[in-house]
Amino acid sequence: MGILIYGIINSIVFALIAMGFALVYGISRLPNFAHGAFYILAGFLTYTFLFGLGLNSPASIILSLIIIAGIGATVYRFLLIRIRGMEASEIIASLAIGFAIMEGLRFAGFRGKTYTLPVFLEGTVRIAGVPVDFQRLIIIGVGVVLIVVLWLFTHHTKVGLALRAMAQDEGAALMLGIDTDFAALIALASGSVLAGLAAIVILPLGNITVETGYDILINAIAVCIIGGLGSWVGAVLASFILGFAQMLTVYIVGAQWQMVVALMAIILILIARPSGLLARQKELEERV
């Protein structure tokens, strides 16, 4: 029972982490390798607002999300927009930006002592005999709400439909009067907000360290590859697979194997089904 409940929590954590990456790639075909950096930056921003400037938590959360969105938009508008469609350049440039942010944070003094965000609500409840703290319940809540909201947004609002149109065929979208550059800007900004939101909900469970950023990036990519890049249902499914696989590894083998499982899963999936679990034929052609 414990495995089941914590497996679900772990899976939602994966889904939260991957959502931003999946959104950006799904819409603008831009692999945002700075995803982990945005995640960790949001954590440190919130920490600074909370303890450095002494703001209350809603204010600091909203403020740091706005800043993260701004950074994402700026990075796209002034750097990435110039190299869209050139895969190698996109990867290298976004990875470099991510490095700059993460090592910049390290230089700014966020290392050595432990930084941690406060949990939203203290206390635990027992679900079917297993103690679960409120923060983890909040993660589940936020995760599920975000998945639903994103689905509604992309399927039932004008902007969302425009974004999906662009994901399917950028040329045609452009012809029908959708400003694809603006749409990609929105995608990167909202992807950054999603990364930030994930950071603010998940980070209270542990310490904020710069190294987390790399793990986050890897996990996000693992989920997206396994689910099939660009397929959102696939991403959710993949986060459940990875979440449970990792939980079981921790229970059966040991915690140090966690990261190895993510990598092994990717390699196995790539050998067995190169286009990911739920990707369509078109994506298969693009990749293989």
Add this chain to the structure above:
Amino acid sequence: MLTQVGPRERRKERLDRGLKVRTEGIYALSSGKEALYLLAPRLTLILGLLVLPLLMPNLYWQRVICIMGVFALLSLAFDFLANYVGLICLGGALFMGVGGYIAGILNSLFGMPLVVTIPAATVTGAVFSTVLLSPCFPLRGIYFAIVTLMYPLAASRIIEALDIFGGTEGMAGLDTLPNIWFASYSIIPVLLVSLFALRRLVTEDIGLVLRGLKDNDQAAKASGISITRYKAYSTFIASAIGCFSGAYLAHLYGWAGISLFALDFSILPIAASVIGGMGTLVGPVLGAFILIPLTELLRELGTLRIVLYSLLLAGFIVFKPEGLMTYAQRKYHQFEHWVEV
């Protein structure tokens, strides 16, 4: 290059120098000047590299030269894979680690001397890396990049988790290279040979096939060319270069450990290639010879260095994607002047 000047428009016109056309277009040299035109850049590079260790003031900088050689080799391998085969390998550290660990195991467990371990690590390491990467051969573009980025990370995690080969401590007390002259004059010839060999390789038939894979692998497949086989060949070449650097570095330090899988070995070569000029093969070497001394000079800045590099890298790839070498080549081969349109 269009610039608006007042009401008129001006355009920069570039023309090949007559000398270039004469020497490269017609395959017969008729004057010493033409021979010099062809030889000067090559000789500058070769002699420059050979003389470089002699010019260094002290042991510390001579060691920096050796490390520069290591990074130059890695950059060369990255450039070859990325721009001639289309495999963006973000995991150069994998080759380093595999080479270094194999040399370390052969040396510390089996007591082999380093004249055996380095070549053995180069060959077996290259085979091993190629086999490790073989599941990724059907992939290209960002998929290949992502997966290769993860390999070195996973390798160090696996070594930590299994606690093999010295675990987190690594294997200390390996044989070190006998003296600094041996060290620098073993890596520089290797660097020169691999540079010129790769330059030759990419103009041969196989180079054409490889570029075909990069540009349109479906078309290459349709022409009856086995993508996987050629990707395996090129990965073998690149990883042999990388494994040599790894084994060499392990013996330079007398130590092989997890830090051979560190991200530096993946990122710095990419930065060097971008700054030096992607797709020129010489450019990455040049880039490494600019970046590594810079690293040493800026050592007291700590992690700020990496920030500066990353910004430099992002800046170059966005605003000056051609790199230094392409720029220099253009200046050497062509003259430019403004014409009114």
